[in-house]
Amino acid sequence: MNLLAYQPTWWTLNPQDNGRYGVLVGVFLAGMVLFFALSKVPHSARRPIVVGVTFLSGLFWVLRYLWPEPIALRDNELPTGMVEKTGQWLQTSVPFVSGIAQVVTSFLLGLGMFSLLRVHFTKITRKQRDWQYSVLLLVCMGAMIVVGYGDWLQREFWLKEKITDDTTTWTNVNVAFNVMFDGLLQNMDAAMFSIIAFYIFSAAYRAFRIRSMEATLLMSSALIVMLSLMGAVTSFWNTGIDSMTQMDPANLLNNLKLNTLAGWLRNVVQVPALQALEFGVGLGTLAMALRLWLGLERGGVTE
């Protein structure tokens, strides 16, 4: 029997049962107790726990990567032999194991919110500089939580059939959520994103100032690539090259066409350099993951 694999539970078969909410609250409280108990573990015992849990979690994903999956196994077939059965067990266990990570992350989000509240309540109570912004942040956060949950409850439970995409069916809560999320938050996100354009301009100005050999090369190659994207300039330049070569495709001067030069810079200079960096990063990630998995890392997160 696959103990880890996701199976249709009694809950999923009986979604209307009220008792599940009680069990959910119980599981939540049990999780909180577990978290509290783990935070009280003596310092000397923490490392074995962290290393042990990390090793077991990592072992699952290592096996998932290395163990062969059953070939052409259909839904209505049973796997044969130990290799196939283990492969299928690993495959079907992925949603359960990923679910554990999601549950842990949900608990941690609560800790994140606690941090936010602590920082800003401290600022307000001590009347530190710009404490008014902290008040605004907490008010906005509270309003978004209340309105967001209200909107969700109405759409999913209370008025599930009545609320549609048609705005005339919306309640005040739905409208308020729409104004706060789509009207304010999304637009403020877009505003922050658009600021990058100005920062790119100022950063590029500094980077392209010709002060060294490297900066000159950077400036030249950037100029070629930018000009190659301007249709009128490319057309004018390439027509000039064509007139010099008499449209002879074997003429070496064809290599000086702007789009050819830009393509060469991108495909022969840029792509290999980026791929080399990615190889290095990949190896570094592998080594780091290996050290963490096997508990070889001392200091930092495993202490």
Next chain:
Amino acid sequence: MQYLDSGKLGILVTLLIVAFILFNIARAKNRTDLFIRRIPGLNALDDAIGRATEMGRPVLMVPGIGTLDAISVQAVTIFSNVARTAAQFSTPIRICCADAAVYTVAQEVIRDVYQQEGVPERMDAQTVQFVSDRQFAFAAGVQGMILREKVAATFLLGAFYAESLIFAESANSIGAIQVAGSTQNTQTPFFIAACDYVLIGDEFYAASAYITRQPVLVGSLLGQDWGKMLIIGSIFCGMVLNSVERNQMVTMTRQESTVEVRGGQEAVAEMVPYEGEPRKKNATETTIYRLFHPMYNESMYQIERQPKPDETPEPAPAEGGEVTL
């Protein structure tokens, strides 16, 4: 991952690199003469903290906006070394997190560092803080902190995306000394343009070994270098082999199709004699291609399996009645 689909070469190379790393970790435990080249960005860590100490301003550290993975763990590990030095000089630090899991880990690590240095009281609520898990809300929060607190030094290490330049340019505008490094190649040019020191590519992963010189970390770094040698050698051999083969005349060509296997479609391929106009081999007819794209025939799918018994579950008795929400 399916052996049949992807071939075994990738796994073999991965296992070989893993063996290199483990072998060198074991080897490094008995050696003290292993050399790491100078990395200016990491040499600047102490200078940056010293500057912050002299100016009496905080040091800002951001471990990127990624989730808790090898990248953010590495960033937090580097920050723990920075925090240790900062704690010794009573320099305030600010670590801003965009992921709740990273925040929790960073908080524990930094708390341990302060306790080990005997100054746990210097860690307050602002030392490690969760700002927001929305990308631009986080960017706005950190940018505000940079400008309000006029941080003396910033360490931007981890997974950054569009917000990288917002942080780097804001810190640049107030004259902060900046050390940055991202595993995202798309952001590295922005850091190079706006920061004083940049850790490029795998220098980010070399940081812990460089700072602490722990044998395990230095050995791991050496294993990575062996892995690079293997990759360089593979690229060279592949280039030569492919160049030679692509100039040979084709005699066999690859024919790909699908066959029906127990109600589903599966891909098969085979090499068949080439009977067309004489021509040189194309990319799919080379040995390198075959190494990464192995061929399967119909017989490989002929596996006898028993049918699954009907598992339709019995509906449970409805005891709870209708939900009243």
